[in-house]
Amino acid sequence: xxxxxxxxxxxxxxxxxxxxxxxxxxxxxxxxxxxxxxxxxxxxxxxxxxxxxxxxxxxxxxxxxxxxxxxxxxxxxxxxxxxxxxxxxxxxxxxxxxxxxxxxxxxxxxxxxxxxxxxxxxxxxxxxxxxxxxxxxxxxxxxxxxxxxxxxxxxxxxxxxxxxxxxxxxxxxxxxxxxxxxxxxxxxxxxxxxxxxxxxxxxxxxxxxxxxxx
Numbered sequence: 001x002x003x004x005x006x007x008x009x010x011x012x013x014x015x016x017x018x019x020x021x022x023x024x025x026x027x028x029x030x031x032x033x034x035x036x037x038x039x040x041x042x043x044x045x046x047x048x049x050x051x052x053x054x055x056x057x058x059x060x061x062x063x064x065x066x067x068x069x070x071x072x073x074x075x076x077x078x079x080x081x082x083x084x085x086x087x088x089x090x091x092x093x094x095x096x097x098x099x100x101x102x103x104x105x106x107x108x109x110x111x112x113x114x115x116x117x118x119x120x121x122x123x124x125x126x127x128x129x130x131x132x133x134x135x136x137x138x139x140x141x142x143x144x145x146x147x148x149x150x151x152x153x154x155x156x157x158x159x160x161x162x163x164x165x166x167x168x169x170x171x172x173x174x175x176x177x178x179x180x181x182x183x184x185x186x187x188x189x190x191x192x193x194x195x196x197x198x199x200x201x202x203x204x205x206x207x208x209x210x211x212x213x214x
Contacts, residue, residue, distance in 0.1 A: 077101075079207040086195050089187040093118075101203060105194045106186075113151040114182050114190070117144040121179040125172050137170035145178070153182055 077097035085092045092098035103115040117140070124136050144153050145163060155163075159178050166174040194200055 077203075077207070079204070082204055082207055085200075089191045092191065092194075093183075101199070102186075102191075102194055105197060105199050106190055108199070109190065109193070111190060113144060113153055114186050116151065117153045117175075118179055118182055118186070120144070121175045124175065127172055133172050134170045137167070137174050140175060141167065145175075153178075154185065155181060 075097050077095065081095060081097070085095070085098050092102050099115065099119070103112060106112045106115050120136075120140050120143070124133065124140065127133050127136060141163070143149055144151055145155070145160070146152065155178050159181050162177050163175065
């Protein structure tokens with residue numbers, strides 16, 4: 001599977017270079033662009049990283065200081081609101097507290113990057129400044145799409161091809177199809193487990209208890 005992803009990216013990088021040549025552009029260090037990351041700062045040797053080195057890189061990145069998201073740091077949901085999450089995934093995603101609690105659950109399953117990617121795409125769609133859009137698109141690609149990222153999300157080859165084409169002219173909707181695929185993945189895979197999890201049951205139990213007296 002990894003070899004196939006590498007092949008896809010090599011083909012994508014080659015097609016981008018050809019397209020830019022047709023438009024009269026000369027990408028810097030294009031001959032060394034072994035991954036589709038815009039900056040073209042890596043050499044072909046980056047795709048020969050050993051499995052153990054990749055594991056070390058992932059471990060180091062996961063130890064970086066991050067803001068720990070949990071239900072206590074988000075707006076406290078009402079009991080009625082939290083109960084409504086069990087009726088549809090849409091209700092979870094439309095609730096600030098729901099997103100926060102669901103993200104914490106995904107963290108326990110080591111798939112928090114799915115929610116992070118979805119949220120980054122939501123923020124991107126609100127941006128109107130072209131320069132900022134291009135920078136955010138580049139950052140999202142490096143953080144969640146690049147095969148070299150420890151936070152790479154799982155996307156099929158068709159969606160990756162769409163992204164590679166969209167990257168030629170970045171817009172606030174560059175990752176729209178990818179965002180929808182990740183949304184569906186969370187809905188079908190992680191959401192049912194969250195609703196049946198001890199974390200969700202404990203949250204409901206906590207909300208059912210009367211607040212402590214002042």
